[in-house]
Amino acid sequence: MPVFCRAVQRIVAIVTALSLSVAAASAVAREFRAADTQAEDYPTVQALRFMSSVIAERSGGRDQIRVFHSRQLGEEKETIEQTRVGAIDLNRTNGALIGNFVPAMNVLAMPFLFRSVEHLQKVLDGPIGNEILNSFEPYGFVGLAFYDSGARSIYNSVRPVRTLADIKGLRLRVQQSELMSDMVRALGAEPVQLPYGQVITGLATKLIDGAENNWPSFVTTDHYKFAGYYTLTEHTMSPEVLVMSKKAWESLSADDRKLFRDAALQSNLFMRAKWKDLEQRSRRQAEAAGVTLVTDFDRKPFETAMAGIYAKAQRDPIAAKLIERIRKVE
Numbered sequence: 596m597p598v599f600c601r602a603v604q605r606i607v608a609i610v611t612a613l614s615l616s617v618a619a620a621s622a623v624a625r626e627f628r629a630a631d632t633q634a635e636d637y638p639t640v641q642a643l644r645f646m647s648s649v650i651a652e653r654s655g656g657r658d659q660i661r662v663f664h665s666r667q668l669g670e671e672k673e674t675i676e677q678t679r680v681g682a683i684d685l686n687r688t689n690g691a692l693i694g695n696f697v698p699a700m701n702v703l704a705m706p707f708l709f710r711s712v713e714h715l716q717k718v719l720d721g722p723i724g725n726e727i728l729n730s731f732e733p734y735g736f737v738g739l740a741f742y743d744s745g746a747r748s749i750y751n752s753v754r755p756v757r758t759l760a761d762i763k764g765l766r767l768r769v770q771q772s773e774l775m776s777d778m779v780r781a782l783g784a785e786p787v788q789l790p791y792g793q794v795i796t797g798l799a800t801k802l803i804d805g806a807e808n809n810w811p812s813f814v815t816t817d818h819y820k821f822a823g824y825y826t827l828t829e830h831t832m833s834p835e836v837l838v839m840s841k842k843a844w845e846s847l848s849a850d851d852r853k854l855f856r857d858a859a860l861q862s863n864l865f866m867r868a869k870w871k872d873l874e875q876r877s878r879r880q881a882e883a884a885g886v887t888l889v890t891d892f893d894r895k896p897f898e899t900a901m902a903g904i905y906a907k908a909q910r911d912p913i914a915a916k917l918i919e920r921i922r923k924v925e
Contacts, residue, residue, distance in 0.1 A: 625658050627843060629685035630674040632666045632791055634815060638873055639687045639742050639835055640664045642866035649858040658851060660685065670790040672771050679735040681842030687742060690833040691772040696734045699727045702917045704833035705908060706778050707898045709921075712746070715832045718924050723917070728836075736838040739859035743870045746829035750813060750886075751805025752798065756826040757892045759783055759900065768794050768806035774904070778830070779807075781900045791816075798822055811870075814877040819886050826889040828897060837862070 629647075631640050640662060647660035668674050668683060671692050678686040679696065694701035702708075709715040718724060719741045728738030749756055749767065756762045763783040769775040771788045779786040787803050797803040798821035805822050807830070813819050837859055847855065882888060909915035 627658065627660045627684040628668070629660050629662045629687070630668040630678070630683050631662065631664050631687045632671050632674070633664060633687075635664045637664070637811070637815065638866050638869035641869055642742060642862040643685070643687060643837075645865045646858045646862035649861055650854060653854055653858070654851070658854070666792050670792055672790065678838060678840045681840045683840065684843040685739075685837065685839050687835055687837050689744070689770060690836055691770050691775055691831075693736070693836060693838070694772060694774065697731050697736070697738075698911075698914070699730045699917065700833075700836065701774055702908070702914050702921070703727070704772070704774055704831055705918065706830045706901050706904065708918065709832045712743070712832065714924060715834065716743070718921050719834060721924070723920060723924070731838060732841060735841050737841055737844040739837045739839055739856060740863045742835035742837060742863060742866050744833060744835045745809035745811065745870065745874055747807050747809055747831045747833070748826060748828045749805065749807045749830070750818065750822040750825040752801075752822045752824070753804050755824045755887055755889045756828075757889055759893075759896050765804045766802075768797055768803045775807075777904050777907075778901065781904060782897065783900075794818060795821070809874070810877040810881065811873045814880050819881045819884060823885065824887050824889065825881065826892050828892065828894075830897065 629643050631637070631643060633639050643660065643662045647662065651659050668677065671688050674683055674686050675688055675693055675696065677683040678688075690700045691704040694704055709718070724741060728740070731738040749762065751765055751767070753765060754761060756765075759782060765784045766787050767779050767784045768789045769779050769786045771790065776786040776788060787797070789797055789803070794803070794806055795816055795818060798806070798818060805824075806818065807828075808818070813822075813825065819825075839855065844852065844855075905918070909918065
């Protein structure tokens with residue numbers, strides 16, 4: 596009997612251990628992979644990590660996000676495609692690039708559409724922003740939140756740009772976006788589509804004369820060391836957008852979907868505070884390094900040069916209506 600009892604005890608112990616193992620396995624966090632091409636200390640990367648901490652805390656550790664920064668999962672064009680097919684779960688990407696898939700995002704990237712950052716935020720935080728985020732699903736994405744991206748301006752290594760005559764003939768890097776190529780071409784410059792990670796090499800080797808981007812991107816990538824003229828055109832304020840693959844989204848419970856949406860919106864507010872500080876510091880750093888800042892450029896001819904781009908976009912009644920609604924937001 597003692598031998599029998601010991602055997603039973605061993606069986607009970609094994610069954611208990613197996614049960615605990617199964618319970619532990621079910622409690623192990625599900626890891627979601629998030630892609631961001633920016634550096635580790637960039638506000639969007641910090642925002643993704645903030646979102647991860649919110650989700651981990653509120654799910655009791657059941658769900659966690661692993662953030663891959665600095666193009667670890669590829670350039671943006673590649674990560675967008677990987678997210679669309681479900682190979683990447685979450686992706687912070689530029690609005691102009693994902694506009695190749697989601698038409699409404701092209702409207703947000705239209706040049707000289709927003710009057711100010713405040714105008715942009717009112718649009719994104721209101722009904723229009725929600726409608727645009729909800730328009731992603733037919734294209735394989737779920738829109739979770741917008742991230743501020745500041746205003747993009749033109750910089751180059753050749754000469755100060757104050758007029759259209761000054762920009763004529765410059766080879767300017769643009770995102771891999773038809774809209775951005777059309778914009779630069781309309782200004783009289785030559786667009787050169789390059790992935791973000793190759794811009795520094797393009798500037799250093801004189802493959803390109805310049806590019807267009809916001810203050811933090813201009814400085815954190817060292818572009819300011821090769822392009823000493825920065826014209827405050829502020830031609831686009833296209834936001835970044837945080838998307839989830841439809842495949843990953845559909846694997847979530849209703850409660851977890853709400854959790855992810857709430858955490859994404861919280862990360863948006865977190866990112867805005869980080870962004871404003873970095874934007875100010877980046878501008879000061881560029882000016883201290885001797886970059887020539889041009890603020891007295893002739894803006895009206897730049898806006899007039901966009902007439903053909905707006906005419907093309909407004910052939911689509913949906914885009915035309917959206918542009919009209921955005922312009923009416925006060």
